[in-house]
Amino acid sequence: MKYPFISMAVLLGVAGCQSGAPASGNASTPDPLKATLSGDACPDMGQKAYFFWMEPRSVEPGDAVALFPYWTDMPGGYNRLPPGCLGDLGVYPEGTAAFSRQEDGLAIATIGPDVQAGTRLRLDGAYNGHGLTGLVEVFRAADNPLVGTWRQEGRDCVSGSAVQELVFTGGGDFSVTWTPFEVYKDYWGSYTFDAQTGAISLTVESGNQLPEDVMPSGIATVSDGRLVFDGVSLGTPRSAAEACHGAFTK
CATH class of the missing domain: 2.60.40 (Immunoglobulin-like)
Incomplete structure (x- = not known):
């Protein structure tokens, strides 16, 4: 990492x-x-x-x-x-x-x-x-459409639970941030992704805020500019009562 x-x-x-x-x-x-x-x-x-x-x-x-x-x-x-x-x-x-x-x-x-x-x-x-x-x-987007910065749609989520920055890099790293400020990130690590099956696995390595309810493995689907997880949860931040499971957009 x-x-x-x-x-x-x-x-x-x-x-x-x-x-x-x-x-x-x-x-x-x-x-x-x-x-x-x-x-x-x-x-x-x-x-x-x-x-x-x-x-x-x-x-x-x-x-x-x-x-x-x-x-x-x-x-x-x-x-x-x-x-x-x-x-x-x-x-x-x-x-x-x-x-x-x-x-x-x-x-x-x-x-x-x-x-x-x-x-x-x-x-x-x-x-x-x-x-x-x-x-x-x-990287090649055809092989890894996850690469980039995503923001979670929070209209159906409790206040403060939507992730404001989910970053996937072409080098296999990711980071999660609920309240972006300068270079601050809540937690980060590495990830693997199979473009054919959609299987994704996150490995959390460190952070400033590490939720206890992160579910790191599941399926990631990118379609029409939206990223949807099935089985993956990025966790509940301290500022919210529960995790947000909404889709992401760039």
Whole structure:
């Protein structure tokens, strides 16, 4: 199970970037791996944490991912930096993504169309010598339609019982949150899912609020944008008298 967010120590400790593919030989074409801005346009925020995102991103082959650089000095804080100041772009494993730039200097990483589901990528960059990184987990929605963030329909449930954030990642992790706030989650763990049979099993690993009545195994069905569980219950939060069993939507 990966931690629900990248720790501040890890972010501060990023010290370099993987080199990317060399630029083409056309001298008139700017190198997309290099920053388009410098000097006063790129203020140095000092020894802060620099990052693209705090949790692994789930993407499909061929997806384009915008590389917005951020800095923070506290968990959950996002302070945007000028995107044109981002340079030294790279990806590991090498060759699994290609880079381009928008007119405003924003870097775009396009995941290779042949990258296999289950592959974990690391996208790297640098801002004024400070390293940034972002993890990407590749999946295919046809094989795992659960991936994404879901919200429970609570109109037939008691007050406070509907789950506000149920997250399934392409890397096999999940989290449950009744009252989202910044990076807070109530509990989390890993999951397995069989797309052919719909069989799902949740393994709760840790959390801040762990209901005693979680029923972790059953059938999950995704149809017409709705997720319905049969035999699975995410439990009763402290703020409610009973669990909600309503469907989920994105």
